Amino acid sequence: MIAEIISIGTELLLGQIVNTNAAFIAKELAMLGINTYHQSVVGDNTAKIKEVIKIAEGRSDLLIFIGGLGPTQDDVTKQTIASYLNEPLELEIESLKLIRDYFEKTGRDMTENNQKQAYYFENGRFFKNANGHAIGTYLKKDEKAYLLVPGPPIEMERMFHDEITPFLATLTQDDRQFIVSKTLRFYGIGESTLVSKLNDLIENQSNPTIAPYAGNHEVSLRITASGKDERECQHLITHTIDQIFSLVGDFYYGEGDDNSLVKVVGKLLQDKKMRISSAESLTGGLFQSTLVSVPQSSKVFRGGIVAYEEAIKRDVLGVSPEILETEGMVSEACAISMADKCREKFGTEIGISFTGVAGPDSLEGHPAGTVWIGISQEGELSFAKQYRFMRDRNGNRSQSVMQGLDLIRRTLLKE
Template identity: 40%
Template sequence: MKAEIIAVGTELLLGQIVNSNGQFLSVELAAMGIDVYFQTVVGDNKSRIQEAIEIARSRADIILFTGGIGPTEDDLTKDALAAALGRSLHIDQLAMDHVQRFFDDRKIVMTENNRKQAVIIDGTTPLPNEIGLAVGLAFAHESKYYIVLPGPPREMKPMFTDKVKPWLLQHALTTEMPIYSKMLKFAGIGESLLEDKLIDLIRNQSDPTIAPYAKEGEVTVRISTKAPSEREAMLKLDVLEEQIKAILPENMYANIDVPLEQLLVDWMADAGLTLSAAESCTGGLLMESITNIPGSASMFKGGIVCYSNEIKKKLLNVPASYLEGPDAVGAVSPEVAEVLAEQVRMLGDTDFGLSVTGVAGPGYSERKPVGLVYVGLAERGHKTEVFELNLKGTRENIRLRSVKALLYRLWRRLEERKVETPLEGSALQ
């Protein structure tokens, strides 16, 4: 089935609010096997909303609205939809009771315009709003399905998940096979190179399908198929997963939707391995990414943000000759990255020590270009490795990509050591 999303709100057209609802709904609908071919944004104008409805009716089976169902005069979604379909509006008593309780519980006098949030179109199924006040709607009309949702994401998302998905499965998708997916996670490779490596599979795909999604420093590939049962779906998905893994064995780290840092924390904690870190240009971002993960206390002993040369010398014993003088290699160098990784590992008496030093920008440092970064990986009883990165983007991009690159190198080292991983669904099993 084909769907169209209509986001209502002049603030969206003015750029005052980002339409994150469209992204959420597109992902959710795709997972249900519903194709989203169009997204429309329209302002708070009844006639223009009606025009958008007429266009959507001509090309979509399911039409979803977000926004325009609040208490103010410019909240016109339900009015426009009722007019377009020739239906009437009325107050839903249960929704009205919910609105009234909100004000009574807070001992606030309810203004008359709040009654509008309890209005529904005749012959529709009300969708209770557990977070806010405006009631949503779901109904069928002349072989089309209409869903009306609130605009605030914190209200819209739970309403869609808890109310709309079951309604669609019961009323609109009765003859559709469910869709099943796997999320394959990759690190150490960009989206364009990954796509190039998988181009033959992507061009020849039919069932299952392949869809790459990129974030800073990581790429996700969703593989999906429709099948009568999960068992039949997994048989097809497992074959495709193995084909992809065979092409990118050094980059695919998991077949479940988990960030690399969580995989590493769980893996090292279970294996009894410990970690410490020394950060210069990333300013603690690496340590933050690790300590954000529950359970990291059992594997991460600590670290040092050695932003200045003084701290590098005093706390991590970087030779002054590396940092000062006309012949010095400078703080942004493989030599300094090596010392930082080794010294922080010894200081913490950990199995692994990580380091990062570089130029995050916006200007040059030590006459070295923005994006030049060195990351170090020290391991007890093994030779320290240093990797040069030449990154592009903003200061924030460079810092984040440096962290992801270093985590990737740690993952590769653990993989090479064949350390047993505890995480079910990991590509490392």
């Protein structure tokens, strides 16, 4: 099966938004083993959409249309394709009810246009929208298949994840009845290094497939196996994961699509019934803010101090003037003292500190990217580690936070 991704929206043609949707869907298709040779973008224009469909039908089997399912006048995707295919649309009652409820609850008037979002191909099927009003729809006609999904990424991605990817998986199955995926997450190794270490494994694997995804400071691998039942898939996946761990297991920190280093650290602290506080200089509160980004952080996080200015490190946090004078702010001694002082002040089982040079300028003779991270733990010897990051100011700051999280994780796991 050959798919083609057709994104519809004048805002894409004007460069007002970046087409992240096409990349998302392309990746999902690749994971399912569906080939894509073309992507297109066209405006919210009936005639131009029809021209593009005609071209796409001449070269692809599955046409995926993104966007133009909204309630405004310029959203014409569904009506245009229905008229092109001469196919009736049908109201989906449950989705219509959800839209009505929404307008009632918010006290706004519902228009005919809002109702439009609940239509689907009568001879096809629909996909629910858990994060919005426009449902997705699919129709197969004359050996060609048409899939329509909403444009807002938060709606489209959820719809794909919950309903469309499993549905497309059934289309690509032959005697293989099951598909099982697992995502492994890595920190401290770049995508290219990870891929080169796994090169033999990736090149010689077809089932499971191994797909790397690079995040901002981390890399994931999605392992997908297909088999005649779930047990066969799980067996295949387990075997592949064992091979992966033997090569790059030291960088693995957790699994799952909806996971992150901060979640793993939060869970670890909770399991160990430990609370944390933080003293930050160059990161300026970013570490604490990252902890707080996860719900339930109040179970492990009490608070902290941002001691940006030297005098604040001394007067509010309590770092000794001798350390600041002889060792300086960007030093092992200062990082250790900051971690100790904040742990005492906030009465927590663990304290972490960040001091260094975000950039662009150097500080105390240390180049931008020089960072000390200190760890203070009840009943343990405090320590600090030096890092040298090579990003810009905010890249160095966020990398410090990730490194700090990883340092806590490794410290707590060592015990």
